[in-house]
Every structure is written in C-alpha cells, then in structure tokens.
Amino acid sequence: MTLQCWEDSISSFSESKSDDKRFYIITPTKTLQLRTGCVKDRVAWIEALVSARSEYSLGGILPSDRNGGSFSTEKLRDRLHAEGVGAEIVKDCEQIVHSEFSQYHVQMKQRCESYLSFIGSLPRELEAVNSEDATIRGNPQSQLFKPDFSSSGKCSEYSNTESSEDAGKQEIEKMSDEDEFHFYDTRQSFSDGVASPDLKVRYLNYGNEACKFGDSLAADKTNEYLLSSAKRRSKLPEPVEKERSVSLWSMIKDNVGKDLTRVCLPVYFNEPLSSLQKCFEELEYSYLLDRAYECGLRGNGLMRILYVAAFAVSGYASTDSRPCKPFNPLLGETYEADYPEKGIRFFSEKVSHHPMAMACHCEGKGWKFWGDSNLKSKFWGQSIQLDPSGILTLEFDDGETFQWSKVTTTINNLIIGRVYCHHHGTMNISGNKKYSCKLMFKEQSFLERNPRQVQGFVKDADGTKVASLMGKWDESMYCVVSDDASKLNSHTSHQSAGATLLWKKNEPPADPTRYNLSSFAITLNELTPGLKEKLPPTDSRLRPDQRHLENGEYEKANSEKLRLETRQRMARNMQESGWKPRWFQRDSEHGTYRYVGGYWEAREQTKWVGCSDIFGSFCDNPKPRVSTLYTSASV
Numbered sequence: 001m002t003l004q005c006w007e008d009s010i011s012s013f014s015e016s017k018s019d020d021k022r023f024y025i026i027t028p029t030k031t032l033q034l035r036t037g038c039v040k041d042r043v044a045w046i047e048a049l050v051s052a053r054s055e056y057s058l059g060g061i062l063p064s065d066r067n068g069g070s071f072s073t074e075k076l077r078d079r080l081h082a083e084g085v086g087a088e089i090v091k092d093c094e095q096i097v098h099s100e101f102s103q104y105h106v107q108m109k110q111r112c113e114s115y116l117s118f119i120g121s122l123p124r125e126l127e128a129v130n131s132e133d134a135t136i137r138g139n140p141q142s143q144l145f146k147p148d149f150s151s152s153g154k155c156s157e158y159s160n161t162e163s164s165e166d167a168g169k170q171e172i173e174k175m176s177d178e179d180e181f182h183f184y185d186t187r188q189s190f191s192d193g194v195a196s197p198d199l200k201v202r203y204l205n206y207g208n209e210a211c212k213f214g215d216s217l218a219a220d221k222t223n224e225y226l227l228s229s230a231k232r233r234s235k236l237p238e239p240v241e242k243e244r245s246v247s248l249w250s251m252i253k254d255n256v257g258k259d260l261t262r263v264c265l266p267v268y269f270n271e272p273l274s275s276l277q278k279c280f281e282e283l284e285y286s287y288l289l290d291r292a293y294e295c296g297l298r299g300n301g302l303m304r305i306l307y308v309a310a311f312a313v314s315g316y317a318s319t320d321s322r323p324c325k326p327f328n329p330l331l332g333e334t335y336e337a338d339y340p341e342k343g344i345r346f347f348s349e350k351v352s353h354h355p356m357a358m359a360c361h362c363e364g365k366g367w368k369f370w371g372d373s374n375l376k377s378k379f380w381g382q383s384i385q386l387d388p389s390g391i392l393t394l395e396f397d398d399g400e401t402f403q404w405s406k407v408t409t410t411i412n413n414l415i416i417g418r419v420y421c422h423h424h425g426t427m428n429i430s431g432n433k434k435y436s437c438k439l440m441f442k443e444q445s446f447l448e449r450n451p452r453q454v455q456g457f458v459k460d461a462d463g464t465k466v467a468s469l470m471g472k473w474d475e476s477m478y479c480v481v482s483d484d485a486s487k488l489n490s491h492t493s494h495q496s497a498g499a500t501l502l503w504k505k506n507e508p509p510a511d512p513t514r515y516n517l518s519s520f521a522i523t524l525n526e527l528t529p530g531l532k533e534k535l536p537p538t539d540s541r542l543r544p545d546q547r548h549l550e551n552g553e554y555e556k557a558n559s560e561k562l563r564l565e566t567r568q569r570m571a572r573n574m575q576e577s578g579w580k581p582r583w584f585q586r587d588s589e590h591g592t593y594r595y596v597g598g599y600w601e602a603r604e605q606t607k608w609v610g611c612s613d614i615f616g617s618f619c620d621n622p623k624p625r626v627s628t629l630y631t632s633a634s635v
C-alpha cells in the first residue's frame with residue numbers, strides 16, 4: 001500500500017537553491033511547496049524521499065529483504081582463530097552477532113515501513129489542506145496559506161541540478177513577495193495530524209522568527225502517531241436502544257432553588273464522558289504548548305505567552321453546542337489518557353466530594369500542566385452560573401511558569417429552549433518572567449452582534465502593551481505583535497491587517513454524535529485493545545452506567561446509575577472518616593492539589609495498591625450510616 005501511494009502520488013521532488021530550507025514535492029496534479037525549520041531538517045526530508053523512491057524503484061523490496069538479512073562473520077572468525085580461541089567459543093560469538101543483527105534488521109524494517117507509509121500519505125494530506133484553506137485564502141485579510149499552483153505535468157526526477165532548480169524558480173515566480181513568508185510548516189504536518197487526524201488546522205512560520213520544532217518529533221514519534229492514530233476510533237458505537245426525550249423541566253421543577261448539580265437526573269441528560277475526561281478535553285490543542293515551549297527556547301518569550309493564551313482559550317472550544325451533562329465521578333475515580341501521538345500523558349482524580357473537586361496533571365514535551373477544579377454554582381431557575389475557583393499552572397522545563405484561573409460559565413435555557421453555555425469574565429495569565437497577559441471574555445448581551453469574543457493583550461515587565469489578541473473561543477485566536485502601542489490599541493478585530501492566526505478549532509467529526517462530541521472527545525472513553533487489563537479499577541472507562549449510555553443501553557445505564565448514586569452517598573461518610581486521594585496531595589498552604597507521582601509506575605506493574613473497586617457491587621462495601629446520607633445524590 002505504502003509504495004503504491006508513492007507511485008500514485010509523488011512524481012518527483014526537488015530542492016530549492018535560493019532557499020536552503022525549501023523543497024518541492026511534485027504530484028501529478030500540483031506542486032507542494034514545503035519549508036522546514038532548519039537546513040538539517042530539509043536534508044532529513046530529502047534523504048527520506050530519496051530512500052523511499054529508491055525502495056519504490058526497486059519494486060517495493062525493503063532493504064532487509066533485498067540483502068536477505070545476511071552478512072559475513074568470516075573476518076571475526078579468522079581473527080578469533082588467530083587469537084587461538086577455541087572453535088566452540090568462536091561459534092558462540094558468531095551466533096551472538098547473528099542474533100543481534102537479525103533483531104536489528106527487524107527493527108529497521110518496521111521503521112522503514114512506517115516511514116514510507118507516512119511519506120506516501122503526505123501529498124494526499126497536504127492537498128486536503130490546500131483545498132480546505134481555499135476559503136481562508138478568499139479573505140485577503142486573513143490570507144494564511146500559499147495559493148495552490150499546478151505543476152502542469154512537470155515530472156522531473158529529484159536532483160539538485162539547475163534544471164530542477166528552474167522548476168522551483170518557475171513556481172516561485174508565480175508568487176507575490178508577500179506570499180514569501182507563508183509556507184506549510186513541515187513540522188506542523190506531523191504534530192497537527194496528531195491533534196487532528198484530518199490535518200484541518202495549520203500554522204505559519206513567522207519568516208525569520210520561525211518557531212522551529214526541534215528534534216522532539218523524530219521518526220519514532222511519527223511511527224507512534226501512525227500506529228496509534230490508526231487505533232483510535234472516529235465514531236461512537238451504534239445505540240442499542242432507541243433514544244428518548246424527557247422534559248428537563250419535569251425533572252427539576254421540584255428542585256428550583258437547589259443546587260442543580262446535586263439533583264438526581266436520569267441518564268438521558270448525560271453525555272458518555274465523566275467530568276474527569278472532560279478535563280482532558282481541555283488539552284485537545286496541547287500542541288499550542290509544544291509550540292510555546294519551542295518559541296521560548298529560541299528566545300521568543302512573547303510568542304510563548306501568546307501560544308499559552310491561545311491554549312487557555314482553546315479549552316473552551318469543546319463546550320460549544322454540547323447540551324448534556326458529564327457524569328459526576330465517584331470519590332476516588334480516576335482517568336488516565338496516554339496519547340503518545342500528541343506527546344502527552346494525562347491523569348486526573350476526583351479528590352473531594354464535598355465540595356466537589358478534581359485534580360489533574362499532564363506531562364508534555366517540555367512542559368507540565370496541572371490544576372484543580374472546584375466549581376461554585378448558582379442556580380437562577382432558567383440558568384446556572386458556574387464560578388470556577390482553582391488555579392491552573394503551566395511549567396516549562398526551562399523554569400518559566402504561567403498561572404491562570406478559568407472565567408465564569410453560564411448555562412442558559414435550562415427550562416425552555418436549547419441549552420447552551422457562554423463564558424464571560426477576565427482571565428489573567430501571570431508569568432514568572434517578562435510577560436503577563438489579560439484576556440477578556442465578552443459578556444453576552446441581546447445587542448451583541450458578535451458573541452463569544454475574546455480580546456486581550458500582553459504586557460511586558462514595564463507594563464507596556466507589546467501584543468494584542470483577538471478572536472472567539474469557539475473559532476480561532478489571532479495576535480498582532482507590535483512595538484507601537486498606539487497601533488495595537490487601534491486593533492479591534494482579527495480583520496486587522498497583519499493579524500496572525502495562533503489557533504483554529506478543528507472541524508467537527510464526519511459522523512456527528514447526538515452529544516455533539518468533537519473527534520477528539522469521541523476517543524476519550526474508548527477501551528482500545530489491551531487497555532482494559534492495564535487500567536486501575538477506578539478508571540472512568542470502567543464505570544458501567546457511562547459505558548451503557550455510550551452503547552445506547554439506556555435502561556441498564558439508568559439502573560446502574562441509581563446503584564452507583566447510592567454508593568456515592570457514602571462519600572461524605574468516607575471523607576469524614578479520613579479518606580484521602582490516592583494520587584494527589586493537598587498543599588495545606590495554598591489549598592491546591594499536587595500529583596504525588598507513582599501512577600504510571602504502578603501501571604507498569606499493574607499493582608493497584610489502595611485502589612478499590614469503586615464501581616463494584618454495593619454489598620461488598622460497608623453500609624452507609626443513615627444519618628450521614630445526602631438528601632439528594634450528586635449526578
């Protein structure tokens with residue numbers, strides 16, 4: 001399949017002589033122009049293309065097959081004989097060398113296959129990006145990508161000769177000067193593919209200010225991406241039972257004035273995700289943090305904070321048109337997410353039932369992100385206001401840290417109309433170095449023609465505004481970097497000339513779910529092959545009512561939910577009698593939770609000491625004391 005892709009898609013490729021980071025991939029329909037972050041990367045790309053081509057021209061025979069995996073140990077044997085080593089030992093030595101070599105061969109073959117498969121799929125993916133971005137190109141203000149240009153049947157073989165250079169020149173002549181800076185970031189085509197397998201979102205190189213991506217995404221990561229992305233699902237299972245609609249009002253009319261988050265609701269109002277999993281949803285665009293890290297490493301602290309700000313906003317994108325409630329985790333419930341293709345590993349635990357609190361910890365490439373969420377809710381009848389308390393911390397490996405808190409969320413139309421939420425208030429992102437950032441999430445009003453807007457600015461240590469940010473939490477974020485503060489103040493929208501795209505929301509899945517989950521969210525509750533055996537008994541994926549809901553078995557889901565809610569009522573009892581979170585510890589000074597470590601190590605050995613079967617049968621557990629039962633269970 002791989003080599004077929006090569007045959008079908010890539011006719012030739014060539015290096016640019018005028019720009020040592022640029023190269024071209026010529027397909028029968030068009031020429032793709034790519035620019036790497038550094039010269040070394042271009043060399044690596046060309047080498048890979050050359051080797052892929054030679055594999056193809058050799059009729060699809062992989063190196064190991066070609067050589068038959070054989071080599072000679074004759075010299076070694078002669079040398080050992082000359083040293084007077086006995087025949088028996090010589091034979092052993094030969095065997096050792098042979099076995100080592102054949103293992104090495106197997107590894108090389110696997111790598112080669114993945115590499116070729118990636119290269120083979122590249123033109124198709126880049127072409128997909130070309131066509132999708134046509135709409136963006138239509139708007140001259142936000143012209144972000146290069147216009148397409150057809151190679152009109154140019155099919156020269158790769159070489160760095162003048163003639164192939166001419167081909168490149170011809171292509172370049174078709175472009176304006178302004179276009180010169182806008183190239184596909186080749187590195188991004190690896191990492192974005194990860195965030196969005198469809199490669200929907202692309203970012204720019206900033207000319208000389210390019211935030212290059214270092215060695216962090218080497219061939220190994222690419223292989224992991226190819227393997228794991230293939231493993232993750234793109235849709236939820238087909239529902240077993242027919243869906244039902246239940247009036248929310250009939251459920252909550254007797255509870256007006258009470259905390260709605262603690263009213264028992266049947267499973268029809270839930271989405272098949274727990275709040276712990278929802279925390280991880282906020283990391284869908286984690287590649288913004290990878291970018292931030294790389295920018296900072298290259299001395300561009302301003303771009304770093306801009307990407308951090310874009311990340312802080314991107315966490316809200318998934319809340320758009322999501323009318324259902326996540327499952328309220330049980331005390332001690334956990335959720336792990338190991339996404340090597342994104343270079344991240346996430347872990348969260350419900351650490352307190354009263355007040356309800358969750359803590360999370362995520363490790364990425366060059367950064368760590370942690371925080372706890374504790375929502376204070378006010379029920380107004382037709383709406384609920386959620387005020388998150390709790391601090392989110394981002395720490396880069398070079399010591400720079402940023403902290404911020406989330407803004408207020410209001411859920412509207414609880415009784416009549418379509419349930420929707422909006423986010424409003426000010427978010428201050430404070431850093432321990434030069435820059436800090438203020439973001440305003442606009443209040444919603446009837447007069448507002450342009451809702452969901454976010455605007456803000458970055459200040460340096462002297463308090464001077466050095467960049468402004470604008471966009472929408474459900475769409476995209478842009479920035480304008482300037483030394484001229486007055487110019488910055490005049491920018492009110494991303495229509496401003498020169499605004500640079502920092503983040504864009506991924507396209508919705510091809511197969512929408514009734515919960516309106518994003519492609520990323522669809523993967524969160526999946527039990528990928530072999531995962532179940534590795535999970536602790538506390539993982540959200542093992543929660544039976546949630547699993548039944550995902551399968552569309554509503555009756556079973558409801559009865560299991562009732563059973564677990566009865567268990568949940570013991571939570572205060574447990575907390576009062578000294579229950580402690582298993583993986584997080586409360587900092588008595590700041591009241592925040594920090595990961596104590598050890599989860600991934602325990603998982604390695606599947607040793608879940610101190611993790612009880614929280615979803616198991618009720619009878620296995622001590623009976624709750626009636627006096628401490630809640631009057632209403634948390635959902």
Ligand SMILES: CC(C)CCC[C@@H](C)[C@H]1CC[C@H]2[C@@H]3CC=C4C[C@@H](O)CC[C@]4(C)[C@H]3CC[C@]12C
Binds near residue numbers: 278319324386419
């Ligand atoms: C009563 C039911 C049917 C109404 C549905 C309520 C839905 C829309 C509510 C319930 C819980 C809510 C979430 C609770 C917590 C947060 C964290 C916050 O920082 C961003 C918003 C977010 C992610 C909320 C989004 C809206 C939400 C999902």
